[in-house]
Amino acid sequence: MDLYGELILDHAKRPQHAGLREPYDVEVNHVNPTCGDEISLRVHLDTVAGGAQDGAAVLRDVSYDALGCSISVASASVLAEETLGRPVAQTLQTYRHLHAMLTSRGADPGDAEQIGDAVAFAGVAKYPARVKCALLPWTAYLDALARAGADISAASERPEGA
Amino acid sequence: MTTGQLAAQPLSEVEIGRIRADFPLLRRTVRGGRPLVYLDSGATSQKPRVVLDAEREFYERHNAAVHRGAHQLAEEATDAFEGARATVARFLGADPGEVVFTKNGTEGLNLLAYAFSNAGAPGALDGVDESWAQRLRLGPGDEVVVTEMEHHANLVPWQELCRRTGATLRWIGVDDDGELDVARLDEVVGERTRVVALTHVSNVLGTVNDLGPGSPVVAAARAVGALVVVDACQSAPHLDIRPLTAADSGVDALVFTGHKTLGPSGVGVLWARRRLLEAMPPFLTGGSMIEVVRMEGSTYAPPPAKFEAGVPMAAQAVGLAAGLDYLTEVGLDRVHAHDQQLMRHTLDVMADRPWLRVLGPQDPQRRIGAVAFVADGVHPHDVGQVLDDSGVAVRTGHHCAWPLHRRLRVPASTRASFGIYTSLGEIEALAEALDRVPDIFGLAG
Ligand SMILES: Cc1ncc(COP(=O)(O)O)c(C=O)c1O
Numbered sequence: 001m002d003l004y005g006e007l008i009l010d011h012a013k014r015p016q017h018a019g020l021r022e023p024y025d026v027e028v029n030h031v032n033p034t035c036g037d038e039i040s041l042r043v044h045l046d047t048v049a050g051g052a053q054d055g056a057a058v059l060r061d062v063s064y065d066a067l068g069c070s071i072s073v074a075s076a077s078v079l080a081e082e083t084l085g086r087p088v089a090q091t092l093q094t095y096r097h098l099h100a101m102l103t104s105r106g107a108d109p110g111d112a113e114q115i116g117d118a119v120a121f122a123g124v125a126k127y128p129a130r131v132k133c134a135l136l137p138w139t140a141y142l143d144a145l146a147r148a149g150a151d152i153s154a155a156s157e158r159p160e161g162a
Numbered sequence: 163m164t165t166g167q168l169a170a171q172p173l174s175e176v177e178i179g180r181i182r183a184d185f186p187l188l189r190r191t192v193r194g195g196r197p198l199v200y201l202d203s204g205a206t207s208q209k210p211r212v213v214l215d216a217e218r219e220f221y222e223r224h225n226a227a228v229h230r231g232a233h234q235l236a237e238e239a240t241d242a243f244e245g246a247r248a249t250v251a252r253f254l255g256a257d258p259g260e261v262v263f264t265k266n267g268t269e270g271l272n273l274l275a276y277a278f279s280n281a282g283a284p285g286a287l288d289g290v291d292e293s294w295a296q297r298l299r300l301g302p303g304d305e306v307v308v309t310e311m312e313h314h315a316n317l318v319p320w321q322e323l324c325r326r327t328g329a330t331l332r333w334i335g336v337d338d339d340g341e342l343d344v345a346r347l348d349e350v351v352g353e354r355t356r357v358v359a360l361t362h363v364s365n366v367l368g369t370v371n372d373l374g375p376g377s378p379v380v381a382a383a384r385a386v387g388a389l390v391v392v393d394a395c396q397s398a399p400h401l402d403i404r405p406l407t408a409a410d411s412g413v414d415a416l417v418f419t420g421h422k423t424l425g426p427s428g429v430g431v432l433w434a435r436r437r438l439l440e441a442m443p444p445f446l447t448g449g450s451m452i453e454v455v456r457m458e459g460s461t462y463a464p465p466p467a468k469f470e471a472g473v474p475m476a477a478q479a480v481g482l483a484a485g486l487d488y489l490t491e492v493g494l495d496r497v498h499a500h501d502q503q504l505m506r507h508t509l510d511v512m513a514d515r516p517w518l519r520v521l522g523p524q525d526p527q528r529r530i531g532a533v534a535f536v537a538d539g540v541h542p543h544d545v546g547q548v549l550d551d552s553g554v555a556v557r558t559g560h561h562c563a564w565p566l567h568r569r570l571r572v573p574a575s576t577r578a579s580f581g582i583y584t585s586l587g588e589i590e591a592l593a594e595a596l597d598r599v600p601d602i603f604g605l606a607g
Contacts (some may be wrong), residue, residue: 001551004544004602013604035543035559036567036574067573069543070603133543 003127004070007120012070017080021063025148030140032132037068039076039137043144045088057088057150066137071121071130076137078117088145092154094118095138102131170495172503175585181492182583184210196553199591204365204532204579205557206421207399209485213424216484220477228476229450229467243476247466249483253490254416254433255404262432262439262466263479267395268315270417270432271359273469274391275319277442278357279326286443294441297356297389302328305354307388309371310336310569311364314562316393320359329356334379336569340367340522344378351382358383358390362397362406362416366563366577367522368505368529370397373406373413380412389438392416399423399581400501400530402494407433414438420478424485424582429478432469439465446471489582497582501530504580504589508533511593517605518596521570532579534561540603542576548602549576552595554588 020027024042031038044061048054062083066076083091098118101110106126110119124134145152173181182188185208192198200208220242226235228243244258251258264270280286281298290298300306306320310333324331332350335343342360351358360379363370373380373392383390390413394403398418406413415434421427434442444451444462448471453461462468489497505526512520517538523529537545546558557577560567567574578592599605 001548001602003547003551009603036564037543038573069541071543073541127547130543130547 002123003130005120005123007117008070008074011074011077011117011120015066015073015077015080017063017084018065018077019063020065021061024061024063026144028140028144028147030136030143032068032072032136035069035133037066037072037133037136039064039066039068039072039140041065041076041137041140041144043141043148045145045148045150048087053087059083059086059088059091062141064137064140068136069130069133071124071133072136075118075121075134078120079137079141082116082118083141088150088152089154091141092152095142095155096157098138099135101125102134170493170499173492173496173500173582178500178583178585181210182585184212184488185583186211186214188583192553192555193551197591199552199554199588199595201578201580201584201588201592202555202557203399203422203581203584204396204561204577206427207424207581208583209424209426209481210488212484212488213426213481217426217477217481220480225477227473230473239476242480243474246476246479246483249486250431250479253404253486254407254431256407256433257436259466260407260433260436260439262434262469263474264417264430264432264469265428265475266421266430267393267417267419268319268430270419270430271316271391271393272319273432273445274359274415274417274434274442275323276445279323280443280445282327283443287441290441291437294437297387298441298443300327300329300356302330303354304329304356305332305352306330307332307334307351307355307358307383309334309342309360311340311342311367311369311563311566312359312361313365313393313395314564315395316359316361316391317565320357330354334360336566338570339524340364340369340570341528342369342371342379347378347382351379351386351388353386355383355386355388358388359393360391361393361395362403363394363400363530364522364563364566365396365532366534366561366566366575368396368532368534369522370401370528370530373411375410377412384412389414394418395422396531399489399497400494401498420482420485423482424488425482426478426485429475429482431482436465439469442469444468444471448472450474492582498530500582501580502526504584504586505529505531505533507586507589508578508592511589511596514593515596517600521572521575532577534575534577536572536575537599537605539605540599542574544603545576545596545599548599549592549595552591552598554592554595556592 027042041064046060097114101108224238226239287295420429451471542558
């Protein structure tokens with residue numbers, strides 16, 4: 001089965017950066033009402049002082065507790081890897097590329113340079129019912145960012161080059 | 163009605179083969195050429211050709227707006243629709259005047275729930291016998307009882323009714339074996355209970371709730387004069403439900419849905435005792451359900467028309483009638499015996515695999531139609547996905563029974579469910595597909 005690549009199974013079995021941590025700015029809880037998958041996710045934002053990134057918002061911490069299928073748990077794990085310590089703007093770009101890939105019905109194989117380990121989810125795009133499993137942690141993440149006061153308008157722009 | 167006394171023979175392999183040939187969809191392949199193993203009839207059944215033909219024939223030969231028009235086609239369409247009602251009535255062992263066509267099971271349950279809250283409006287019960295009016299008026303202090311194993315369709319409408327009227331929702335719990343906790347019935351059903359709404363068969367666990375003579379739930383409801391509403395969506399496809407409408411059954415109303423009972427989607431059935439239908443205010447209003455309309459106000463047609471506003475789903479009703487006839491021709495006693503055979507075999511398959519745990523009663527005779535299970539360490543969605551990859555169609559999630567899953571302390575489950583056309587070979591295919599799960603997810607199978 002092309003859906004359950006080793007990377008997904010690894011992340012599902014050993015979710016990275018799992019567990020809810022202090023300190024945090026905002027915690028959100030999202031569920032997938034059709035299957036009952038749940039995620040609690042916290043973000044802790046910080047502002048860069050000085051240098052080229054002066055004033056930019058960065059993720060000091062992203063922590064989560066995910067209960068669900070291998071796709072949604074692995075997606076939460078990859079989300080943490082792809083967002084921790086990064087500028088918010090960069091993570092929104094990752095999201096845009098990931099979203100485009102997941103909703104492409106398999107036409108967009110994903111770009112590892114842009115989305116890292118999340119390319120492992122390319123196979124999910126062929127199973128429309130599972131796309132929402134992969135997106136659940138990211139939807140929670142965007143919600144948490146917005147509630148923490150970050151500007152997430154870039155999340156809905158088309159990915160560059162797409 | 164009790165599942166213990168099976169005189170009928172299960173369907174033979176030859177008979178199943180013949181039945182399967184009547185269902186065109188069962189011939190198709192899925193996921194790169196694999197034969198379809200459809201084990202999701204609890205969600206919706208496939209349709210025999212006679213159902214498709216009946217719908218097509220209605221449109222090709224008799225289509226017109228039912229109960230309107232002064233022409234021959236309108237007459238024929240009306241005859242076809244009313245003929246379908248008569249067939250449903252026969253299937254239920256009831257009077258056609260007590261059969262209301264709805265969009266689906268959900269609408270039938272909402273129609274009932276809204277009858278209670280609409281009864282509170284000024285004038286809604288004018289002309290209704292006071293003893294019946296009293297049974298329909300709900301307010302603070304009154305209680306509505308459901309069970310913890312209900313499909314959301316037989317839970318949320320009652321929650322909403324309570325919210326609108328100030329009544330209180332109570333529920334009969336479910337024990338660890340997936341049976342209703344009738345031992346504590348008297349703590350739930352009491353003098354304040356006005357309605358007891360429960361499912362005949364659980365869509366997740368397959369549990370058959372005892373609604374026959376001597377049923378503790380029905381007896382408790384009757385003792386306090388509460389109305390008994392039965393959700394027969396999961397029993398109608400597998401069981402003879404005529405005993406539920408018998409004069410002394412204690413059941414006041416029931417619903418089932420067409421698309422699970424070999425019929426098309428877009429049609430369901432509400433049956434209720436005539437006196438109740440007469441007393442109930444309408445739910446949806448508009449054309450077809452009226453008696454006299456003036457600008458100042460209107461009066462309503464007698465039931466069942468009072469509950470069928472607008473041009474009805476005639477072709478679907480005709481299709482459903484063909485589906486019900488198909489079931490009765492095979493014989494519901496034999497359909498039930500067949501289901502029992504599938505159930506025993508499926509439970510054996512599960513028992514042979516210690517990493518699987520079946521939810522609900524372990525005794526096959528206590529259940530019908532569905533087997534929900536969980537696999538150690540693998541999420542139900544992932545199990546379902548592997549089965550799908552083998553061509554085996556099952557449902558995963560909470561199956562619109564979230565509180566029941568919470569009660570059984572599982573977030574979700576995988577459910578295999580049967581239809582009249584399900585073969586023992588398909589249960590074997592399920593077993594084989596299940597055996598891929600430990601390999602893929604690295605369990606010690
Ligand atoms: C027990 C039960 N009740 C009610 C329903 C609702 O039926 P429908 O979705 O056709 O309205 C279903 C099926 O979904 C069911 O299984």
